[in-house]
Amino acid sequence: MTSAVHQPPAAGGPGAAPAFAVEDVTVRFGGLTALDAVSLELGAREVHGVIGPNGAGKTTLLNVCCGFQRPDSGTLSRAGRPLAALAPHQLVDLGIARTLQGVGLFRGLTALENVMVGADRHRRAGFLAALLGLPRAEADRRALAERARSALAEVGAADVADRLPAALPYPVRKRVALARALVAEPEILFLDEPAGGLGSDDIDELAGLIRRLAERATVVLVEHHMDLVMAVCDRITVLDFGRVIAVGDPAAVQDDPAVAAAYLGEESARGDEGGTA
Numbered sequence: 371m372t373s374a375v376h377q378p379p380a381a382g383g384p385g386a387a388p389a390f391a392v393e394d395v396t397v398r399f400g401g402l403t404a405l406d407a408v409s410l411e412l413g414a415r416e417v418h419g420v421i422g423p424n425g426a427g428k429t430t431l432l433n434v435c436c437g438f439q440r441p442d443s444g445t446l447s448r449a450g451r452p453l454a455a456l457a458p459h460q461l462v463d464l465g466i467a468r469t470l471q472g473v474g475l476f477r478g479l480t481a482l483e484n485v486m487v488g489a490d491r492h493r494r495a496g497f498l499a500a501l502l503g504l505p506r507a508e509a510d511r512r513a514l515a516e517r518a519r520s521a522l523a524e525v526g527a528a529d530v531a532d533r534l535p536a537a538l539p540y541p542v543r544k545r546v547a548l549a550r551a552l553v554a555e556p557e558i559l560f561l562d563e564p565a566g567g568l569g570s571d572d573i574d575e576l577a578g579l580i581r582r583l584a585e586r587a588t589v590v591l592v593e594h595h596m597d598l599v600m601a602v603c604d605r606i607t608v609l610d611f612g613r614v615i616a617v618g619d620p621a622a623v624q625d626d627p628a629v630a631a632a633y634l635g636e637e638s639a640r641g642d643e644g645g646t647a
């Protein structure tokens with residue numbers, strides 16, 4: 371349940387640059403400061419949770435890390451190399467992949483084809499070769515399909531390769547979406563609420579999968595499901611109103627009075643609104 375059962379993340383040696391770092395990032399939407407001088411350091415093969423009450427800035431932070439949101443100020447770096455104006459299309463080449471909240475699969479493509487879309491990094495023949503049907507492109511396509519099948523197998527969805535997303539139950543669609551992120555063999559994987567909409571059996575399987583992935587990649591987990599976060603994370607960053615209020619291992623974060631206060635504040639705000647969500 372706690373980090374005590376986990377191997378410590380590979381540190382990469384004393385003084386090694388973090389696998390990925392965000393430094394002093396601020397994002398404003400009009401008058402609202404969604405992120406306020408936020409920093410985050412990810413070690414190699416670390417599972418890092420990002421938690422916080424609704425509206426704390428978790429998705430905005432993930433969007434900044436993946437080039438979907440340009441910060442107003444602050445810097446990003448990958449293994450010590452600054453990333454200037456990171457754009458989403460560069461992610462795959464940088465060994466970075468993400469899943470979206472929800473699912474986000476293409477309706478008209480089978481599960482296998484959806485997963486193949488995630489693998490551009492490993493395509494060697496160019497688009498023109500593919501268009502002209504050159505042999506290299508066909509060999510690439512077959513190799514890619516093989517890799518996509520392995521990714522589907524890894525998430526326990528090999529049997530749905532030829533089905534369209536609409537024909538699949540929601541938890542299975544989520545697995546396919548995860549396979550699409552895995553097929554590029556990312557070194558850093560950002561997961562945005564992967565447990566959303568899943569039942570407890572699927573969440574247990576997801577926990578096992580995340581720990582297995584951490585043997586070869588850094589995993590960032592933005593998640594509301596606290597049991598999952600506490601069970602799989604090596605370290606956790608807690609955001610509240612766009613600020614980092616705590617960073618530490620699960621036990622330390624659970625015992626941190628500032629974290630309890632942030633979540634209690636959220637509950638009492640809901641109580642004031644008479645809401646139940």
Ligand SMILES: Nc1ncnc2c1ncn2[C@@H]1O[C@H](COP(=O)(O)OP(=O)(O)OP(=O)(O)O)[C@@H](O)[C@H]1O
Nearest residue numbers: 399402403404422423424425426427428429430431
């Ligand atoms: N594109 C946008 N335009 C204006 N405000 C935004 C935009 N995106 C996010 N916000 C605001 O920024 C703040 C942080 O939002 P964000 O979605 O990052 O929080 P979150 O922690 O992911 O929340 P949740 O847990 O509800 O998903 C919120 O107040 C949100 O309303």
